[in-house]
Amino acid sequence: xxxxPISTASEPLLDVRGLKTWIPTRRGEVRAxxxxxxxxxxxxxxxxxxxxxxxxxxxxxxxxxxxxxxARVIAGEIRFRGDDLCRRSAExxxxxxxxxxxxxxxxxxxxxxxxxxxxxxxxDILRRHSTLSARQVxxxxxxxxxxxxxxxxxxxxxxxxxxxxxxxxxxxxxxxAISCSPQLLxxxxxxxxxxxxxxxxxxxxxxxxxxxxGIAMILISHDLAVVAEMCRRVYVMYAGRIVEHSxxxxxxxxxxxxxxxxxxxxxxALKQDDSPLETIEGVVPALxxxxxxxxxxxxxxxxxxxxxxxxxxxxxxxxxxLAACHRATELGLPGTPTAVGADA
Amino acid sequence: xxxxxxxxxxxxxxxxxxxxxxxxxAILHVIPGDPARAMLGPEGTPEAVAKLREQLGLDDPLxxxxxxxxxxxxxxxxxxxxxxxxxxxxLLGERLPITLLLGxxxxxxxxxxxxxxxxxxATRRGTAIDYGGRFxxxxxxxxxxxxxxxxxxxxxxxxxxxxxVFGYVSPRQSAVDHVRHMxxxxxxxxxxxxxxxxxxxxxxxxxxxxxxxxRTARAGGLTETLLLYKYAMRNALIPTIxxxxxxxxxxxxxxxxxxxxxxxxxxxxxxxxxxxxxxxxLVQGAMLVTVLVFSIANLCxxxxxxxxDPRVGKA
Ligand SMILES: Nc1ncnc2c1ncn2[C@@H]1O[C@H](COP(=O)(O)OP(=O)(O)OP(=O)(O)O)[C@@H](O)[C@H]1O
Ligand code: SF4
Ligand SMILES: [Mg+2]
Numbered sequence: 001x002x003x004x005p006i007s008t009a010s011e012p013l014l015d016v017r018g019l020k021t022w023i024p025t026r027r028g029e030v031r032a033x034x035x036x037x038x039x040x041x042x043x044x045x046x047x048x049x050x051x052x053x054x055x056x057x058x059x060x061x062x063x064x065x066x067x068x069x070x071a072r073v074i075a076g077e078i079r080f081r082g083d084d085l086c087r088r089s090a091e092x093x094x095x096x097x098x099x100x101x102x103x104x105x106x107x108x109x110x111x112x113x114x115x116x117x118x119x120x121x122x123x124d125i126l127r128r129h130s131t132l133s134a135r136q137v138x139x140x141x142x143x144x145x146x147x148x149x150x151x152x153x154x155x156x157x158x159x160x161x162x163x164x165x166x167x168x169x170x171x172x173x174x175x176x177a178i179s180c181s182p183q184l185l186x187x188x189x190x191x192x193x194x195x196x197x198x199x200x201x202x203x204x205x206x207x208x209x210x211x212x213x214g215i216a217m218i219l220i221s222h223d224l225a226v227v228a229e230m231c232r233r234v235y236v237m238y239a240g241r242i243v244e245h246s247x248x249x250x251x252x253x254x255x256x257x258x259x260x261x262x263x264x265x266x267x268x269a270l271k272q273d274d275s276p277l278e279t280i281e282g283v284v285p286a287l288x289x290x291x292x293x294x295x296x297x298x299x300x301x302x303x304x305x306x307x308x309x310x311x312x313x314x315x316x317x318x319x320x321x322l323a324a325c326h327r328a329t330e331l332g333l334p335g336t337p338t339a340v341g342a343d344a
Numbered sequence: 345x346x347x348x349x350x351x352x353x354x355x356x357x358x359x360x361x362x363x364x365x366x367x368x369x370a371i372l373h374v375i376p377g378d379p380a381r382a383m384l385g386p387e388g389t390p391e392a393v394a395k396l397r398e399q400l401g402l403d404d405p406l407x408x409x410x411x412x413x414x415x416x417x418x419x420x421x422x423x424x425x426x427x428x429x430x431x432x433x434x435l436l437g438e439r440l441p442i443t444l445l446l447g448x449x450x451x452x453x454x455x456x457x458x459x460x461x462x463x464x465x466a467t468r469r470g471t472a473i474d475y476g477g478r479f480x481x482x483x484x485x486x487x488x489x490x491x492x493x494x495x496x497x498x499x500x501x502x503x504x505x506x507x508x509v510f511g512y513v514s515p516r517q518s519a520v521d522h523v524r525h526m527x528x529x530x531x532x533x534x535x536x537x538x539x540x541x542x543x544x545x546x547x548x549x550x551x552x553x554x555x556x557x558x559r560t561a562r563a564g565g566l567t568e569t570l571l572l573y574k575y576a577m578r579n580a581l582i583p584t585i586x587x588x589x590x591x592x593x594x595x596x597x598x599x600x601x602x603x604x605x606x607x608x609x610x611x612x613x614x615x616x617x618x619x620x621x622x623x624x625x626l627v628q629g630a631m632l633v634t635v636l637v638f639s640i641a642n643l644c645x646x647x648x649x650x651x652x653d654p655r656v657g658k659a
Binding site: 064068096115121125177 | 554555556557559561562563566567570574575579652653654655
């Protein structure tokens with residue numbers, strides 16, 4: 001087992017600084033993650049939100065060391081328990097994966113190997129990171145399956161993925177992720193591919209598990225309502241950058257970045273009247289060779305001349321709030337009347 | 345594996361086999377010419393022909409003839425070879441094992457070469473090693489087996505004189521000599537097969553390595569070795585087995601050619617001589633066992649699918 005240094009409140013469990021993950025392509029470098037800062041303290045649940053294609057998954061892969069080539073980290077630090085992972089060997093990072101840090105993926109349907117029984121797949125991870133005997137692994141697998149709310153663990157352990165529903169498969173994947181008691185869990189849109197009824201169950205399960213075990217979780221989502229319910233802090237990501245960061249309640253009550261405000265207007269769960277649901281006009285810009293100035297400018301209704309000349313830096317607004325907008329302090333952006341379920 | 349699938353495949357194999365017996369029987373009775381006349385040649389008097397026809401039962405109704413033939417065949421009685429005046433069953437019993445061994449060696453040769461090469465190629469995709477391996481494979485695929493056989497004979501037999509170039513030694517006589525005699529024929533027959541298996545396995549392995557479940561295994565910190573040989577290989581072998589199955593026919597027809605290049609007394613030469621001399625009982629018997637071998641091989645492939653992929657026969 002790996003040693004676990006004490007992490008104080010001042011020293012985050014995960015401290016990402018200036019992370020850039022670029023992908024060389026024929027049309028140039030795709031700057032999928034372009035200089036993000038992100039901190040997670042031990043046992044804390046934070047949200048990472050943004051539209052499709054803004055770089056959430058690649059940011060997560062960068063932290064775990066799972067980037068599919070040719071994507072690679074070209075700059076920045078990923079400090080985990082005070083240790084820069086970018087300077088660690090592939091083998092050292094592999095040993096952390098599955099044990100100290102784990103991930104749950106966007107697509108539970110294809111995330112399990114079709115030709116091996118569930119029990120064997122969960123067991124492989126246990127065997128990799130522990131010295132349990134074959135018999136102990138079997139017992140532990142059943143315990144884990146039971147722990148994630150699977151009614152007949154013995155049956156499911158012998159089953160193959162094609163015999164299970166999407167929700168069951170996601171439960172199995174959660175069991176795999178927590179099997180070696182990680183300190184950090186990244187859940188990448190864990191419910192996007194599931195039915196609405198199953199979504200709530202899976203989110204409840206996740207919330208219960210991380211709370212019980214004191215696991216820190218980064219919940220990636222494009223659904224602000226989910227984040228509001230589960231997280232204390234949230235990072236809003238746009239086109240490879242973090243554009244706003246704050247306590248969830250504050251973000252909902254008074255967003256400081258026009259993009260966040262636009263996202264809030266698009267939330268179906270928070271809609272109060274019968275007005276048609278808004279969508280943010282325009283699309284996420286191509287991430288190769290971004291134009292100078294603010295990346296949100298083509299879609300921003302508050303843009304001024306300065307916005308096309310200068311890239312707005314993330315500015316501290318007090319109380320740990322950050323926003324990367326030239327007009328962050330002067331605009332009184334509309335939020336939502338009450339932050340739903342935010343426990344801040 | 346579930347029983348229903350097993351019974352289904354077994355039933356299918358039996359059905360194919362049965363259908364084949366009709367075709368084999370029919371071919372000889374549908375092709376123009378009188379077998380009796382053909383057997384006796386130009387000197388045969390009409391009386392002699394008539395006598396032979398009666399002897400062979402050629403004047404009986406076809407269904408009757410067929411059932412008689414089939415019933416005997418099931419009991420292992422395939423008649424007597426006209427040419428070699430020996431029982432067809434005992435002739436085939438001598439020759440068939442030799443051809444089967446050759447096919448088996450060629451298959452093993454192909455798999456033993458192709459699987460490691462495809463792993464190396466797939467994991468070093470786009471490198472010189474990958475291109476080199478695939479280039480050699482392409483050459484192996486493009487060369488006819490008889491030509492490759494002749495080249496192997498020239499190099500290892502004539503120039504280097506490492507291995508015998510002709511003939512056959514049974515393993516009971518001398519296991520070492522048996523192997524020495526079979527290496528070149530097996531290589532000649534197996535090369536194109538190896539090339540096909542290698543290209544298929546390489547491509548499917550590359551595809552599988554991009555699958556979500558391989559990423560899940562990586563996220564669990566599993567080693568690349570376990571990932572490759574457990575998580576990826578089993579899935580990647582599914583298309584490989586398809587290719588092996590489809591190409592069993594190639595292996596069998598190729599064996600006939602390679603046997604004549606290396607003067608191996610297998611089914612190949614026997615069949616050629618039987619056809620040339622219109623030795624009908626022998627031709628029928630040889631075709632029958634060929635179809636039998638083919639059906640059994642295909643059945644094995646089908647069952648192998650179910651062993652590798654739990655979804656087969658269930659879903
Ligand atoms: N192999 C690749 N080649 C080129 N561009 C890529 C590649 N992989 C990802 N990208 C780009 O990188 C950007 C970030 O992708 P990422 O998967 O991180 O987005 P995301 O925020 O997770 O989106 P989603 O909500 O759809 O999951 C996207 O714009 C995508 O087009
Ligand atoms: S910097 Fe300008 S364009 Fe960018 S979000 Fe702020 S106001 Fe809009
Ligand atoms: Mg994603």
